[in-house]
Amino acid sequence: MYTILIVDDEKIERDGIRGLIAEMKYELHVIEAENGEKALEYLRLNPVDILLTDIKMPFMGGLELAEQASLAQPSLEIIIYSAYGEFDYARRALYTNASSYLLKPIDMDEFAGVMSGVIQKCSDKATQQLRTAEIMQGYQKGLEYEKEKWLTDLLNGINVISDAxxxxxxxxxxxxxxxxxxxxxxxxxxxxxxxxxxxxxxxxxxxxxxxxxxxxxxxxxxxxxxxxxxxxxxxxxxxxxxxxxxxxxxxxxxxxxxxxxxxxACYEQMEQTLDYKFFFEDTVVLFAGDDFAGRIPDIVSAETLIADINQFINLGEHAGASRSIELLFNHLSRNGSSSAIYVKYLCSDLVRNAFEQSGRRQKTDFQQTVERIFKSDSILDVKEVLLQALSEIEPEGGAQGESKRHLVQQVIRIVEKDFRDDLSLEAIAGRVSLNPTYLSHVFKKETGQSLIKFITLQRLERAQHLLGSTNMKIVDIAENVGYWSSSYFCLTFKKYYGISPQKYREMLDE
Incomplete structure (x- = not known):
């Protein structure tokens, strides 16, 4: 509904125009002012679509009001009405800022023609403003998409930096x-x-x-x-x-x-640091590059750390095993309750597993390493012997490589079957009996992408299929592929494919 401001010092004139608007059923919100000064005061504080003003009024005449009003609200449609003897005077105003004019006494047909024309102009402007807003919104969304893509490339190491x-x-x-x-x-x-x-x-x-x-x-x-x-x-x-x-x-x-x-490179280091989150139950803030061996909570047992080390050894990931060994020895040093014999026994067992998984069955090599462990004078010497032994034992690629491929294929089957469910890294790790940190590490190493990204792509590929082969509503497709929020689904879809789900469907229909 548009707003019209009627300005006339004669109340009877204002009532007459209000009556005509009601009689002709124009859907207008009517405001009245008895002189130009009050009208201008209102215009400076409130949006108005149409100004209908008499020419001759005390304090401020209609032409001056029209001039000031158009400065306050440039899109304002202005109608000036006046007595017949003032027509030439009013007509000159049409060359400045007035939209149309009416003569007193007002003829109903003329009034209807002028009002219909002015209302149509208001409608045309509103339509144009809506189109402009839509264009600007689309442009802004395009800029946001380009910025997100640029930031993604930046984090992934794609050289997109041209100048500061x-x-x-x-x-x-x-x-x-x-x-x-x-x-x-x-x-x-x-x-x-x-x-x-x-x-x-x-x-x-x-x-x-x-x-x-x-x-x-x-x-x-x-x-x-x-x-x-x-x-x-x-x-x-x-x-x-x-x-x-x-x-x-x-x-x-x-x-x-x-x-x-x-x-x-910094972001890659941050992702590696993120692996330590699984050792903390509550909120934790970590600095990328810190030595976290001293920050692992006491609630983590030596048995848990040893199990993690063996998982890494079984998968042939000796770099990951070495990192967990650092955590284990820090835990043992801080705890102080483990005997030297117990520590040496644990390390000998880890070496045995490493030799077995590597395919090196030479008894003498194993015995020599164990002897070095038991001859060590301090816990730090034991750690160094264990780390050196792992670095010298090359894993047997075939069997362990096949084991990792089998694990990844198992995870892929879980995702392909249950992608609609709330699949988190922890949930999948529990289903394959693996620590989430190491599952994430192995999956990314074998596939070149994170597990979470793989789940996202599975959902979006299914969404593409549904957009092209069904008439399902987009909100239903979002739910079908595992998204709680349809708006978030649309944002994610556009981030990966550059267009919205609706545009993608329209493109397929062309």
Missing amino acids: GTLPFGGGPAALMLIDFKERYFDRNYEAFEEIVQQLTAGEYEMLNLNEYQSVLIVPCPPSGGREKIRGLSERMAERIAERFYRHCCIVFSPVISDWQEIS
Whole structure:
């Protein structure tokens, strides 16, 4: 409904025009003013679509009002009405800012013609504004998509940096934060999470949502004191998330990066650091590059760590085993209750497993390594012997390679069968009896992509099939492929394919 402001110092005239509007059933919201000054005061504070004003009024005449009104609201449609003797005077106003004119006494047919024309102009402008808004919205979404793609390429090491002017924060130093949840979070809480980010960063940030579980933030950070700043920001964010959503999360923050070409390597280090989250039950903030051996909680038992080491050995991942050995010995040193003989026995058992898995059955090699372990004078010497032994034992590629391929194929079958379910890394790891950290490591090494990304692609490929082969509503397709939120599904679909699900369907129909 459009708003019309009727301005006349004669109430009877205003009542007459209001009556004509009602009689001709124009859907207009009518406002009245008794002189130009009051009308202009209203116009400066309130949106109006049509101004209908007499010429001769006290304080401020209609022509002056029309001039001031068009400055206050440039899109305003203005109708001037006047007595016959003032016609020439009124006609001159048509060459300035008035839309049309009426003569007193008002003829009903003439009034109907003028009003219909002005209302149509208002309608045309509203349509054009809507089209412009849609174009701008599409353009803005296109820019957001391009920015997300650019950030994704940046994290993945694709060289997309041309000059500092195209970089966030003018290419100045920045730091990254990787926010990770064990349960699905971002598909339902992305906007609420962004509110927290806005408040904590004062709007200075770039954010890339990776999936339902993870998002990455990039924030400007000074080289001096930057690490303390990003640590503080990470800790405050973890607190706000816990207060508002009662959720635990892991936040990994990076060193300050001055060279944006280093972001990919830094992000890779952050992903490796994220593996330590499984040793913490509650919210934890970690710095990428720290030695976490001293931070593993006492609730983690030596038996758990040994089982993890053996899993790595069984899969031929001696680098992962070495990392877990560091954790084990730190745990043993901190605990202090294990005897030297017990520690040496544990290490001998790990070496035996490594020899067996590698295919090296030489008894003398094994015995020599065990003798070195038992002759060691300190727990640190035992650790060094164990690490050296692992580095010298080459895994037998065939059997262990086949074991890893079998594991990955088992995981792929689970995802292909149950992609509609709430599949988390932890849930799948439980089904294949493997530590989530090592499942993630092996899956990415064998397939070249993370397990979470693989699940996302399975869901989107199924969505593509349904868009092309059925008439299902998009909201139903989103639910069918495992998304709780149809809007999040649409955003994810466009992020991967560059177009919305609706546009994809229309493209197939052409």
